[in-house]
Amino acid sequence: MDFIGALLSSMPGAIAQGLIWGVMAIGVYITYRVLDVADLTVDGSLCTGGAVCVILTLNGVPMPAAILAAFAAGLLAGMVTGLLHTSCGIPAILAGILTQLALYSINLHIMGWGTDNGSKSNLPVSVDKYDLWVSSRHVRALTAENPFLILIPVLIIVIALLYWFFGTETGCALRATGANGNMARAQGINTNFAKVLGLMISNGLVALAGAFLSQYQGFSDINMGRGAIVIGLAAVIIGEVMFSKVFRNFALKLLACAIGAVMYYIVIQFVLKLGLSTDDLKLLTALVVAMFLAIPYWQGIRAQKTVKGGKGHA
Amino acid sequence: MLKIENVYKTFNPGTINEKRALNGLNLELKEGEFVTVIGGNGAGKSTMLNAVAGVWGVDSGRILIGDVDVTHLPEYKRAQYIGRVFQDPMMGTAATMQIEENLALAARRGKARTLRSGITKAEREEYREQLKILDLGLEERMTAKVGLLSGGQRQALTLLMATLRKPKLLLLDEHTAALDPKTAAKVLEATEKIVQKNQLTTMMITHNMRDAIAHGNRLIMMYDGHIVVDVSGEEKKNLTVEQLLSLFSQASGSSEVDDKLVLG
Numbered sequence: 001m002d003f004i005g006a007l008l009s010s011m012p013g014a015i016a017q018g019l020i021w022g023v024m025a026i027g028v029y030i031t032y033r034v035l036d037v038a039d040l041t042v043d044g045s046l047c048t049g050g051a052v053c054v055i056l057t058l059n060g061v062p063m064p065a066a067i068l069a070a071f072a073a074g075l076l077a078g079m080v081t082g083l084l085h086t087s088c089g090i091p092a093i094l095a096g097i098l099t100q101l102a103l104y105s106i107n108l109h110i111m112g113w114g115t116d117n118g119s120k121s122n123l124p125v126s127v128d129k130y131d132l133w134v135s136s137r138h139v140r141a142l143t144a145e146n147p148f149l150i151l152i153p154v155l156i157i158v159i160a161l162l163y164w165f166f167g168t169e170t171g172c173a174l175r176a177t178g179a180n181g182n183m184a185r186a187q188g189i190n191t192n193f194a195k196v197l198g199l200m201i202s203n204g205l206v207a208l209a210g211a212f213l214s215q216y217q218g219f220s221d222i223n224m225g226r227g228a229i230v231i232g233l234a235a236v237i238i239g240e241v242m243f244s245k246v247f248r249n250f251a252l253k254l255l256a257c258a259i260g261a262v263m264y265y266i267v268i269q270f271v272l273k274l275g276l277s278t279d280d281l282k283l284l285t286a287l288v289v290a291m292f293l294a295i296p297y298w299q300g301i302r303a304q305k306t307v308k309g310g311k312g313h314a
Numbered sequence: 315m316l317k318i319e320n321v322y323k324t325f326n327p328g329t330i331n332e333k334r335a336l337n338g339l340n341l342e343l344k345e346g347e348f349v350t351v352i353g354g355n356g357a358g359k360s361t362m363l364n365a366v367a368g369v370w371g372v373d374s375g376r377i378l379i380g381d382v383d384v385t386h387l388p389e390y391k392r393a394q395y396i397g398r399v400f401q402d403p404m405m406g407t408a409a410t411m412q413i414e415e416n417l418a419l420a421a422r423r424g425k426a427r428t429l430r431s432g433i434t435k436a437e438r439e440e441y442r443e444q445l446k447i448l449d450l451g452l453e454e455r456m457t458a459k460v461g462l463l464s465g466g467q468r469q470a471l472t473l474l475m476a477t478l479r480k481p482k483l484l485l486l487d488e489h490t491a492a493l494d495p496k497t498a499a500k501v502l503e504a505t506e507k508i509v510q511k512n513q514l515t516t517m518m519i520t521h522n523m524r525d526a527i528a529h530g531n532r533l534i535m536m537y538d539g540h541i542v543v544d545v546s547g548e549e550k551k552n553l554t555v556e557q558l559l560s561l562f563s564q565a566s567g568s569s570e571v572d573d574k575l576v577l578g
């Protein structure tokens with residue numbers, strides 16, 4: 001009974017975290033599924049979003065502006081990766097790694113802005129002193145400060161805007177670029193521009209998630225984005241496994257990513273309560289994602305074998 | 315309408331895989347001309363079409379479409395003048411997008427992509443009418459994903475997409491080669507119909523000699539990266555496969571005729 005009680009009391013926190021990572025996972029979906037590139041920039045840009053949001057808040061910038069600035073910083077990070085890829089001919093995955101590495105230094109400097117040596121690896125922001133929009137402190141509070149009252153509308157707005165965008169001419173061009181670059185160029189689409197734009201939007205969303213995450217946990221930290229891509233992929237894949245049969249509409253597919261992220265955090269809470277050490281979480285996450293990526297591949301091989309075998313028996 | 319002036323293209327220069335694919339290529343097409351292109355494997359036919367479409371830049375020479383020098387324009391900008399259908403049915407369409415979405419993408423070829431809706435109601439009606447021309451029943455499946463279509467259906471759709479906005483130039487690279495004979499004939503028939511109706515300036519590569527003679531009003535043969543035979547008018551109409559074969563062996567300086575060229 002104790003186990004169930006502890007698990008239940010950890011649920012609001014898990015769901016709140018899942019919703020924040022849901023925004024991040026939607027960003028990953030845009031590159032990984034729509035654009036068909038694996039973008040590793042996100043491990044850096046998540047922290048960039050958090051760092052920008054916290055440093056601006058500490059310096060008296062109003063929260064909406066701080067969050068918008070975090071989003072813009074993410075756009076910029078995505079643009080750098082996009083240009084490294086399209087204008088410099090660097091493979092997308094390597095371009096992302098390069099930006100991610102560069103962001104490590106940049107994030108330290110953002111968080112150390114105004115200090116003596118201009119570099120800092122952790123930056124606390126207290127919900128008592130600043131007007132934060134979301135905080136883990138209020139996650140079980142039945143007041144207007146409950147983070148769900150912000151996180152759910154934010155998620156809905158993000159999904160609605162993306163649903164609209166991917167229905168526009170520019171959005172369709174982006175989808176075509178991911179689906180078949182050859183065809184896209186033959187139809188007059190500037191695929192390089194589309195890729196840069198897609199990477200920008202994706203990293204903008206990831207940085208936005210970073211901005212909310214840093215507020216929620218009360219600090220930004222240089223390591224907060226480590227392995228973010230894997231968590232994002234986990235959310236995307238869990239969402240697809242659960243809903244790919246029922247969710248056909250694009251908006252629902254995005255929603256599935258967010259639900260996938262929530263499920264991920266619920267499962268994490270579950271295994272933690274079962275006694276798994278937090279140190280082993282990343283190992284577990286990597287294993288689970290590797291497995292879910294491998295299963296469709298194995299199924300493909302088996303399907304091929306049955307086709308061949310079927311012919312022999314017929 | 316199209317002018318190719320002294321174009322050279324070498325792949326992998328300076329390596330053991332160095333290959334001069336276009337070797338002083340010259341060609342001029344008048345408006346409304348329908349040229350069939352034949353030649354052995356590796357003669358440079360696809361390379362010529364890719365050079366015109368701008369898949370990569372050429373080493374030297376000039377390419378003009380109408381009055382516009384497109385030699386240095388990127389592929390996506392040249393697309394405003396060019397409709398293309400490829401040999402591989404997978405290459406011309408976006409499999410994960412709907413039939414009508416693919417058509418809507420093609421309808422915007424050469425126009426700025428804005429934040430207006432990617433497809434409108436009025437367009438849908440227009441596409442429905444256009445799809446009827448293909449006579450494949452696709453007008454009833456407009457929201458189906460293109461990945462669900464057969465190779466022939468995809469080629470027919472690609473053809474429609476290439477000509478939805480009248481291109482200055484239609485480039486067909488063995489676009490029926492991957493199809494079974496019956497489907498190939500049907501797609502070829504649709505091609506003829508669409509080219510005639512719109513008076514399109516067209517280049518069609520084929521390995522089928524009979525098709526090369528039966529279609530179009532001009533025939534060119536490529537060998538070693540340039541054009542070695544160029545016939546049109548009455549002479550083209552009265553060509554026989556035997557004559558073509560002897561023209562080929564003369565041009566290539568060998569009596570051994572390429573296997574694939576004989577096929578058909």
Ligand SMILES: Nc1ncnc2c1ncn2[C@@H]1O[C@H](COP(=O)(O)OP(=O)(O)OP(=O)(O)O)[C@@H](O)[C@H]1O
Binds near residue numbers: 326353359361362
């Ligand atoms: N992208 C490329 N990179 C390297 N070599 C290439 C490339 N494209 C074509 N080639 C080479 O250039 C030569 C001409 O090829 P091309 O595809 O134009 O021949 P083709 O006349 O279309 O032949 P086929 O009838 O087999 O299609 C060939 O030797 C080919 O290997």
Ligand SMILES: [Mg+2]
Binds near residue numbers: 360361
């Ligand atoms: Mg070819």
